[in-house]
Amino acid sequence: MSEAATLSRPAQKTEHFDVLIVGAGISGVGGAYHLAKERPGTSFVVLDNQDKFGGTWTTHTYPGIRSDSDLYTFGYHFKPWVGAPIATADEILRYMGEVIEENDLDRHIRYKHRILSAVWSSQDNLWTLEAERTDTGERLRFTTNFLWMCQGYFRHAKGYTPEWEGMTDYKGKIVHPQTWPADLDYKGKKVLVIGSGATAATLVPAIAGDCEHVTLLQRSPTYFIPGRNANELADTLRELKIDEKWIHEIVRRKIVHDGDAFARRAVEDTEAVTAELLGGVRAFLGEDFDVAKHFTPRYRPWRQRIAFIPDGDLFRGIASGKASIVTDEIDRFTEKGILLKSGQELEADIIVTATGFELCVLGDIDFTIDGKKLNFGDTVTYRGMMFTGVPNMVWVFGYFRASWTLRADMVAEFVLRLLNHMDKKGAKKVEVALRPEDKDMPLLPWIDPENFNPGYLMRGMHLLPKSGDKPEWRHSQDYLTEKDQFPAIDLDDKAFVYK
Structure with missing residues (x-):
């Protein structure tokens, strides 16, 4: 109708x-x-x-x-x-x-x-x-x-995907994370994820083990905070047999307090906060990895949301070789994948546009x-x-x-x-x-x-x-x-x- x-x-x-x-x-x-x-x-x-x-x-x-x-x-x-x-x-x-x-x-x-x-x-x-x-x-x-x-x-109902030249030439499948097909088979395939935010950082390690290889393509880097997916204060309070209602409220207040302190430090001592964030990345990827190129954003830390990377899974995926990261701009889509402005072509069976929402x-x-x-x-x-x-x-x-x-x-x-x-x-x-x-x-x-x-x-x-x-x-x-x-x-x- x-x-x-x-x-x-x-x-x-x-x-x-x-x-x-x-x-x-x-x-x-x-x-x-x-x-x-x-x-x-x-x-x-x-x-x-x-x-x-x-x-x-x-x-x-x-x-x-x-x-x-x-x-x-x-x-x-x-x-x-x-x-x-x-x-x-x-x-x-x-x-x-x-x-x-x-x-x-x-x-x-x-x-x-x-x-x-x-x-x-x-x-x-x-x-x-x-x-x-x-x-x-x-x-x-x-x-x-x-x-x-x-x-x-x-x-x-629909995510945001920019219109790139040549998209109709591409012979593979283009998918937006917001409308992920239930029957999408990415096992043993080359997957290219476009984006640099929390969605891309979540998706890459989740599929890396099943793909032939997954590449994260970003126009510019994003700040991330890697760390254990645990809260030491909550764990300590539970060991002390504190009521869960008290634990929830105490931990909630502590997280809010720490988050506010971090935001203020990001404004008042930007260089120190930036060094700490990049140091967290180097701890997983090592000194030889080009952190300056791939994980040092153009913006200051407080200007965009900083996603938490539990147990550093994104960085561990890159360090293992199952995932890789490319920082470059898209020139156009090709039959086999994407041609970058640097002249490099990235081939992929599936391209995921983790490019945000409307x-x-x-x-x-x-x-x-x-x-x-x-x-x-x-x-x-x-x-x-x-x-x-x-x-x-x-x-x-x-x-x-x-x-x-x-x-x-x-x-x-x-x-x-x-x-x-x-x-x-x-x-x-x-x-x-x-x-x-x-x-x-x-x-x-x-x-x-x-x-x-x-x-x-x-x-x-x-x-x-x-x-x-x-x-x-x-x-x-x-x-x-x-x-x-x-x-x-x-x-x-x-x-x-x-x-």
Whole structure:
């Protein structure tokens, strides 16, 4: 059936909920937990496009997929993590499944629901969402007082692959990790992985043992931190028979503290931090390996996320000879592989484009506010979670350098406080607006490129809201500061407009 025919089909029924959560990933499941536990009288539903919970951990199925954040901070604050700090997708899904089962959340989650549009009416003080069942095509309508966007920030159905000359000439198979074919046979074959981020660093060692050879091709290097996939403090506390809840909280705080100290050192003593990071690579690859060429980035350490390499598996794969790394630029694809600008040709049976993802800030949902189409890029963010001119909506966007869930937990607590405050005031509508004192405030990009500048963000910056030069009007990326600021937010500040 055509898209036009599908969209013209009338909705069959309308259901109303006090709160509607978009997405059953780490943020959406966490939000559902907080609503169920702390506002038991609130009716709510979680809608997800996939056929199960998990978000990233469900849609990404490439070999070796694992977290690039430790699970003491990527896990929820309310449920202790008891495994290795860096976890596989299956381990994370089991953990999330336990949260759902232990708190009877499954009855609130609807899978295979693709949201097509979200329309706000100030006359009714309601959001109306049109959705479609992905398995049957059935059209559904939902109304809600409050919309909680937990859908993540990239397009799950398709990854980002640049258009290179000659791609149609290539006789092998081109694969993006985000849409990894279940039947892809790479055993005994030459595989070329294009990319330099956490996905490429995860994938290469995971398949190296089965391939004839795997080559990592990168345009420019990335910083990595190799180390044991263990937490000594947690292990010591377990030897002392400390309760797991205490271990989780203590280790969580220690990791946050150490991460903040590292980020500050990276800014204040860049050369020393760079030397430490490169020293960790040399410890695995030896002094004869050209670390300067292949693992010394052009950017400063704090400007992009630094992925952890558990037990140095990427470097051990290179040292063993099963994997190799090439730093060069692509001239074009050929029938047999890729021709580099240096003139070298890399032959491959399979080429994997681990080249990032496409930013998707509102889940490909068509938003309308009182008859006017929402241009998200024209709004100004309130602390990275509410937006000028967008009523009764909060958006979860985590941290770039720290774990996503640290902020998801914090935003959830804010949402509950805001809902309680609206009840107390008898308010049906809340939105944020620039105050008189913000009149001449300069409007800036969502984040300063000098502070953080990965490719996916730079490609999609125009899609993101503007920020200001005051703490209230930006996403600071500083958890240690925000964890004290968020509980102290004055909900009667002039930035909040209630009706």
